[in-house]
Amino acid sequence: MKSKNIAINALDGQDLNRAVGYLLGLAPREPVHATNADVEGLTTPFTLFDVTYIYRGDGEIADAKTAPVKIIRYGINHEVRATAPSVTFIDHQGRKGLASVDMFYTNREEAELEIIIATKGQIADFDPLGDWAQCGKLIDEYGIMFESIQHEDGKMIQAYLRGRGTSGPKGVGKNHRVAALRCLLASNYAEGVPMIAESDQL
DSSP: OOEEEEOGGGOOHHHHHHHHHHHTTOBSSOOOOOOHHHHTTOOSSEEEEEEEEEEOTTSOEEEEEEEEEEEEEEEEOGGGTOSSEEEEEEOTTSOEEEEOGGGSBSSHHHHHHHHHHHHTOBGGGOOTTTOHHHHHHHHHHHTEEEEEEEETTEEEEEEEETTTGGGSOEEEESSHHHHHHHHHHHTTOSSOEEEEOGGGOO
16 A cells, blocks of 8 residues: 655645544445355355444444354355345354345455444545534544734644644644644644555555
8 A cells, every 4th residue: 555745734625634534544435345256156154244233322333343254055045035146144143144245244354444434434525624514523622723823825824732732733724624634633743644545545
């Protein structure tokens, strides 16, 4: 996976959104589900992976974990007059079930991407530069403060962390959102932001 360091103040637009998304641990892409082609020719039993969720009383996710699933049959189940392939599986609690292959993942890493999307979100949906609600949430959560400064490019906004003051990491930008996101990056990266090319996410 190719990466390079980019100066924080050089980041803007989608590059700035994406850099903050990586910092926050958002999913870089959708997970890839298992397909019939992935399992054809495998000898049963074999293992696929699923995600199990525990929900709070208000419906929010309390916990999520990947879990191995033992596949004990693959193919067309003529007993139920099926016309497409399916699997018979035993889950991590020993329960037996019938499902299509694309309900599961071929490896734990893909299953973990589902958890990240469910609990944190996906970079593709992350737009704090264009969405004040997303940016405002970050400003509140990290205690980002602002002041106007005179910059070589004219009057700019400088952002800093409340807990560290103006002697700590700062971000400068043409508006509050740009400054806030650059400040967040500056508080975590001392020598520029390691950026991964979009083509290397796939």
